[in-house]
Amino acid sequence: MTEQPGAEVRRPANQGRKVAARNRAAVIAAAREVFAEQGLTAPLSVIARRARVGQGVLYRHFPDRTALVEAVLEENVRQVEQAAAAESATFAGLLGVLTWHLAESAAFIGLLHVDQVAGRSGLGAHASALSERVQHSLRAHLPADHRLNAKDLELAVAMVSATVTGPTREERERRARDAWRLLGVEVGPVRPFEG
Amino acid sequence: MTEQPGAEVRRPANQGRKVAARNRAAVIAAAREVFAEQGLTAPLSVIARRARVGQGVLYRHFPDRTALVEAVLEENVRQVEQAAAAESATFAGLLGVLTWHLAESAAFIGLLHVDQVAGRSGLGAHASALSERVQHSLRAHLPADHRLNAKDLELAVAMVSATVTGPTREERERRARDAWRLLGVEVGPVRPFEG
Amino acid sequence: MTEQPGAEVRRPANQGRKVAARNRAAVIAAAREVFAEQGLTAPLSVIARRARVGQGVLYRHFPDRTALVEAVLEENVRQVEQAAAAESATFAGLLGVLTWHLAESAAFIGLLHVDQVAGRSGLGAHASALSERVQHSLRAHLPADHRLNAKDLELAVAMVSATVTGPTREERERRARDAWRLLGVEVGPVRPFEG
Amino acid sequence: MTEQPGAEVRRPANQGRKVAARNRAAVIAAAREVFAEQGLTAPLSVIARRARVGQGVLYRHFPDRTALVEAVLEENVRQVEQAAAAESATFAGLLGVLTWHLAESAAFIGLLHVDQVAGRSGLGAHASALSERVQHSLRAHLPADHRLNAKDLELAVAMVSATVTGPTREERERRARDAWRLLGVEVGPVRPFEG
DNA sequence: AATGAATGAGGATTCATTCAT
DNA sequence: GATGAATGAATCCTCATTCAT
Numbered sequence: 089m090t091e092q093p094g095a096e097v098r099r100p101a102n103q104g105r106k107v108a109a110r111n112r113a114a115v116i117a118a119a120r121e122v123f124a125e126q127g128l129t130a131p132l133s134v135i136a137r138r139a140r141v142g143q144g145v146l147y148r149h150f151p152d153r154t155a156l157v158e159a160v161l162e163e164n165v166r167q168v169e170q171a172a173a174a175e176s177a178t179f180a181g182l183l184g185v186l187t188w189h190l191a192e193s194a195a196f197i198g199l200l201h202v203d204q205v206a207g208r209s210g211l212g213a214h215a216s217a218l219s220e221r222v223q224h225s226l227r228a229h230l231p232a233d234h235r236l237n238a239k240d241l242e243l244a245v246a247m248v249s250a251t252v253t254g255p256t257r258e259e260r261e262r263r264a265r266d267a268w269r270l271l272g273v274e275v276g277p278v279r280p281f282e283g
Numbered sequence: 284m285t286e287q288p289g290a291e292v293r294r295p296a297n298q299g300r301k302v303a304a305r306n307r308a309a310v311i312a313a314a315r316e317v318f319a320e321q322g323l324t325a326p327l328s329v330i331a332r333r334a335r336v337g338q339g340v341l342y343r344h345f346p347d348r349t350a351l352v353e354a355v356l357e358e359n360v361r362q363v364e365q366a367a368a369a370e371s372a373t374f375a376g377l378l379g380v381l382t383w384h385l386a387e388s389a390a391f392i393g394l395l396h397v398d399q400v401a402g403r404s405g406l407g408a409h410a411s412a413l414s415e416r417v418q419h420s421l422r423a424h425l426p427a428d429h430r431l432n433a434k435d436l437e438l439a440v441a442m443v444s445a446t447v448t449g450p451t452r453e454e455r456e457r458r459a460r461d462a463w464r465l466l467g468v469e470v471g472p473v474r475p476f477e478g
Numbered sequence: 479m480t481e482q483p484g485a486e487v488r489r490p491a492n493q494g495r496k497v498a499a500r501n502r503a504a505v506i507a508a509a510r511e512v513f514a515e516q517g518l519t520a521p522l523s524v525i526a527r528r529a530r531v532g533q534g535v536l537y538r539h540f541p542d543r544t545a546l547v548e549a550v551l552e553e554n555v556r557q558v559e560q561a562a563a564a565e566s567a568t569f570a571g572l573l574g575v576l577t578w579h580l581a582e583s584a585a586f587i588g589l590l591h592v593d594q595v596a597g598r599s600g601l602g603a604h605a606s607a608l609s610e611r612v613q614h615s616l617r618a619h620l621p622a623d624h625r626l627n628a629k630d631l632e633l634a635v636a637m638v639s640a641t642v643t644g645p646t647r648e649e650r651e652r653r654a655r656d657a658w659r660l661l662g663v664e665v666g667p668v669r670p671f672e673g
Numbered sequence: 674m675t676e677q678p679g680a681e682v683r684r685p686a687n688q689g690r691k692v693a694a695r696n697r698a699a700v701i702a703a704a705r706e707v708f709a710e711q712g713l714t715a716p717l718s719v720i721a722r723r724a725r726v727g728q729g730v731l732y733r734h735f736p737d738r739t740a741l742v743e744a745v746l747e748e749n750v751r752q753v754e755q756a757a758a759a760e761s762a763t764f765a766g767l768l769g770v771l772t773w774h775l776a777e778s779a780a781f782i783g784l785l786h787v788d789q790v791a792g793r794s795g796l797g798a799h800a801s802a803l804s805e806r807v808q809h810s811l812r813a814h815l816p817a818d819h820r821l822n823a824k825d826l827e828l829a830v831a832m833v834s835a836t837v838t839g840p841t842r843e844e845r846e847r848r849a850r851d852a853w854r855l856l857g858v859e860v861g862p863v864r865p866f867e868g
Numbered sequence: 869a870a871t872g873a874a875t876g877a878g879g880a881t882t883c884a885t886t887c888a889t
Numbered sequence: 890g891a892t893g894a895a896t897g898a899a900t901c902c903t904c905a906t907t908c909a910t
Contacts, residue, residue, distance in 0.1 A: 106909080141875085236465075247465070250441070270431075339885095347885095498895090519714060522880070532895060533897075537880090633852060641831050653828070661856065727872050729869090
């Protein structure tokens with residue numbers, strides 16, 4: 089277990105420490121893609137390969153699958169939060185940003201539907217925290233006279249995110265829009281937040 | 284070393300086709316439980332053990348995981364169909380039966396949300412067929428002047444089923460009811476169909 | 479994670495359930511050899527290969543490395559116990575049997591020297607139990623007027639077993655004999671117990 | 674963005690060879706601790722971290738695990754040699770120093786019991802050399818009329834070192850003393866050599 | 869001269885699937 | 890028809906070792 093046989097052969101390049109951040113981002117991007125394609129239980133080795141890094145790099149940045157999933161979600165959540173923090177933020181506008189992310193990132197869909205993985209990996213706790221951050225951002229801009237109260241809002245978001253499935257971004261966006269319409273909720277322009 | 288006639292058998296004898304049917308049902312029941320607890324990717328060996336049968340039996344009846352999942356769903360779908368076939372069937376009543384099954388069987392939730400598994404197991408096709416059968420049953424009783432048209436109905440069912448999560452039947456039923464309420468759809472008594 | 483790609487190709491024979499016991503024994507035998515050659519941390523895959531079984535078989539019979547080590551030791555301990563239970567048992571005779579096993583099975587040496595593995599695998603507890611069984615067997619025949627008291631006996635066994643190293647059985651036996659001689663303890667014929 | 678002269682450095686500056694020696698010592702000290710806690714197969718990264726140095730530093734000073742183990746042992750051996758070189762050296766006194774090191778440094782125990790690692794890492798050769806140096810030092814002071822002859826001495830040292838296990842220094846020392854007693858060998862004060 | 873990120877082989881472990889009995 | 894052991898590919902994860910900075 090000590091000397092690893094075969095270790096004396098070759099050893100490919102090492103791009104130094106500048107690449108660390110780039111690699112981390114590459115892993116997250118790859119994870120987003122792979123999770124979208126294969127689900128949250130996709131082999132981590134596939135993600136590492138897609139990101140063009142060794143498996144060790146993946147593990148260095150994300151000690152377990154949960155951490156990686158969270159990192160993927162984190163980005164989406166942060167954008168919603170930033171949108172909520174903007175002066176010009178409106179409820180409908182926020183829903184637009186949220187919807188964009190739902191449609192864009194299939195992994196985000198799991199935010200309120202991580203049960204499949206959560207049951208096995210204990211993702212639950214952090215997913216709840218992330219979910220709560222989204223809810224919090226939305227609630228802050230929920231008009232007092234809105235059709236939905238705070239409690240319903242949570243359910244509504246869950247219902248919409250659950251419907252956001254489909255092979256293409258367009259298809260997913262269309263389904264999300266339809267879902268909001270069924271709920272009788274007006275949604276602003278569906279687009280990412282841009283400060 | 285001579286075997287006493289009538290002595291207790293050493294291993295469960297082959298009781299013929301009566302047992303076969305019983306085993307099949309046991310496997311489905313076990314699968315429903317295990318899928319609910321661990322998700323649709325639970326080890327098949329766990330299901331076989333829960334059903335008190337060898338793994339071979341599981342495979343005899345269900346060549347692959349997909350077939351097993353379908354068998355689980357089939358029961359739910361059939362009940363909805365039977366409810367729809369009843370003379371006294373009403374749309375709201377049907378939704379009640381549907382909702383009961385959503386709350387009862389966590390696996391049923393997957394009917395419109397099997398993507399997690401579908402991506403890798405090719406469940407998709409059959410799930411669609413099953414889903415279509417449910418839709419068909421519902422559509423047949425959808426009042427012309429209903430708030431939902433046929434297309435929206437599909438989406439609505441998806442939205443509701445997606446929200447049906449939670450550890451207990453009661454919790455799941457409550458969430459389902461809330462979801463229907465948000466959609467402004469009236470639901471009859473939530474209970475299984477009884478011819 | 480569901481369908482294992484590549485699974486549809488070939489699938490080698492399955493010798494049925496009669497072989498189970500034989501396989502278990504083969505694994506233990508292989509483990510004894512490999513542990514002797516490579517130490518208690520040798521790859522389990524090596525052991526499986528040596529035993530001509532799949533890795534799954536190894537895991538079926540022994541859930542972890544500890545269980546396997548224990549199984550190897552168990553045999554040795556049992557023989558000592560059987561020797562102790564014999565009518566004709568004498569202290570010197572028992573030491574002979576013990577010494578034979580020490581020389582025969584390098585793994586047995588680890589009985590009182592499992593620290594290397596114990597530190598990492600928690601073997602300690604069971605090893606102690608096994609060790610105690612050996613001590614118990616020996617103590618039962620320790621003459622009241624012996625040079626060693628019960629406490630010293632434990633230490634003496636530890637000292638001797640620790641010295642039993644070397645590439646060949648003969649070399650190991652020679653070292654063990656020398657060790658007993660240094661301790662001034664008489665040892666009977668060095669041979670396995672034969673009822 | 675201009676760097677203020679005298680501002681604190683961003684990363685540990687290269688303090689030249691003074692630091693190099695300090696680092697080397699730190700690595701050895703860390704290795705001694707970690708080897709004692711986790712065994713001779715502990716991850717080298719753990720040792721580097723404990724020593725507060727990068728892994729590269731460890732490799733600069735010690736090309737492989739073997740070299741590091743040897744360096745740890747070397748210190749112990751040297752002290753025994755120094756004790757032997759002192760004018761006032763006596764056999765019993767030397768055994769006291771040896772025993773102190775056995776009890777102090779769990780790694781030293783491996784000196785004659787490195788088989789676990791040796792089998793795989795090729796430590797054997799050097800360990801033998803180190804062992805021989807200890808033997809040589811002891812032999813030089815072995816009284817002609819001593820209970821042990823030169824050959825037995827080797828075995829005796831092996832027997833004693835093998836027994837030196839236990840969580841605390843005190844426990845280890847006690848066991849070592851008991852072992853010497855069983856062998857009927859008198860040991861001087863157990864303490865490090867101080868020129 | 870030091871740091872610590874990256875690589876990737878190797879070993880542990882799980883589980884779908886087959887098949888002798 | 891049933892049982893459950895065996896197989897082995899796939900995945901997870903660790904860590905020795907290199908090397909850009």
